[in-house]
Amino acid sequence: MATKPVILWFRRDLRLHDNPALNRAAETGRPIVPVYILDEGHGRPPGAAARWWLDKSLRALDASLRERGSRLALRRGDSLAELQRLAHQTGADIVLMNRLFEPDAFETDADIAHALKSDGVECRGFNGALLARPGGVMNGSGQPYKVFTPFLKALLAQIEAPGHTLGPRRIDTPAVDGDALDDWTLHPSKPDWSEGFDWTPGEAGASDALSDFISTGLKSYAKGRDYPGRPETSRLSPHLHWGEISPWRAMTQARSAAADRRVPAAEAEKFAAELGWREFSAHLLHHFPYMTDRAFRPEYDAMPWRHAPAALKAWKRGRTGYPLVDAGMRQLWTTGWMHNRVRMVAASFLVKHLLIDWREGEAWFWDTLVDADAGNNVQNWQWIAGSGADASPWFRIFNPVAQSEKFDADGAYIRRWVPELARLGDRWLHAPWTAPEDVLRDAGVRLGRDYPRPIVDHDEARARALDALKAVSGRGDQASNRD
Secondary structure (H helix, E strand, O other): OOOOOEEEEEOOOOOOOOOHHHHHHHHOOOOEEEEEEEOOOOOOOOOHHHHHHHHHHHHHHHHHHHHOOOOOEEEEOOHHHHHHHHHHHHOOOEEEEEOOOOHHHHHHHHHHHHHHHHOOOEEEEEOOOOOOOOOOOEOOOOOEOOOHHHHHHHHHHHOOOOOOOOOOOOOOOOOOOOOOHHHHOOOOOOOOOOOOOOOOOOHHHHHHHHHHHHHOHHHHHHHHOOOOOOOOOOOOHHHHHOOOOOHHHHHHHHHHHHHOOOOOHHHHHHHHHHHHHHHHHHHHHHHOHHHHOOOOOHHHHHOOOOOOHHHHHHHHHOOOOOHHHHHHHHHHHHHOOOOHHHHHHHHHHHHHHOOOOHHHHHHHHHHHOOOOOHHHHHHHHHHHHOOOOOOOOOOEOOOHHHHHHHHOOOOHHHHHHOHHHOOOOHHHHOOHHHOOHHHHHHOOOOEOOOEOOOOOOHHHHHHHHHHHHHHHHOOOOOOEOOO
């Protein structure tokens, strides 16, 4: 009798190294059926930019599997139905997977495991996405942490790095049917708006990105990451989201570089803290699923948001008249990514200067970011809006001109993404509406034609935002205009 195979169900763990489910499958000694199921009927479907990434990452995973004598089976439809069909076709009696911890997916996984068990098929899940499972890092009262610093301290004290694994050198896979990836049309066409995407999705691309970061940006990460004109961010977020690299590998390699004195220890720990923020966001979403569409702090659901479609459209298109905000929004549309400092400024501008609901911005980022991650996206938007756990207070209102002058003083970032202002001198670049007419003329800038005038006055918008805060909480007198 032929040995029954094991089904290896890939989701957001698109790698062969450091993959707990794959390692367990290899330990069985059985043939392995790797499968990816495009299930668009459960949970929030990925946005357009994420679908672009998924297309490339699946191709890279399939190529890696083929190097080991295997191949990736592609199925489209209901996950349970496809797993049942695949088990029936192959005779498999075990399904192995790495868990997803977003609430909808977590519950669906449990339902799938229960249904498969009724069919005589064992289903086992592992943690291949996070440093610790949600529920594994709790406070002294046995409750989830709601403040980041004690969460990070507890996380780093409790976790222990697993050993680095390379995956099996050969994977025996029986022949199974599947879809052609091209038929899924994950890559955009008519038009192809992804021509500016400068990424290499896949496990090899993730490994290269980590190596490049450790040899360059990590050396001055704590400060350098705030300057959008410098290449000192890790750009690992989409690779981490799609599971092309384990967060453990990212952390341990950074710390190894510090141990070898290739980078300062403080810089490696700052990077570890940023991985911790990703973890914090995932744990919060798992424990408090309502935060996807309601304020974590319920009083903020009473915020008097404006319905301002013209202003929202200007923000999306990078036509607000504030160069740093516009540069970020254009970088986002062109590359599927935005620098973290600029994300904060652009998000703050939407919710505080324009008083537009944070959910509008979250939805736009979900569709346009290659690293759109449910926990991070929601938590970061609520952080900016003052409504999240351990959030930035509402009365902290970023001044987009001051932020620009501080973090893009030489204008390198703005000149790249807002080229119509490239000839303006540094003195006027950050607030072109303050430039004399002859300076604008010499720079070839006609405000209102080549580049828009500001769609809102900063001081007036700030006052309106503070009035909105008073309407919700009776506060607003602690505001600072220096950010």
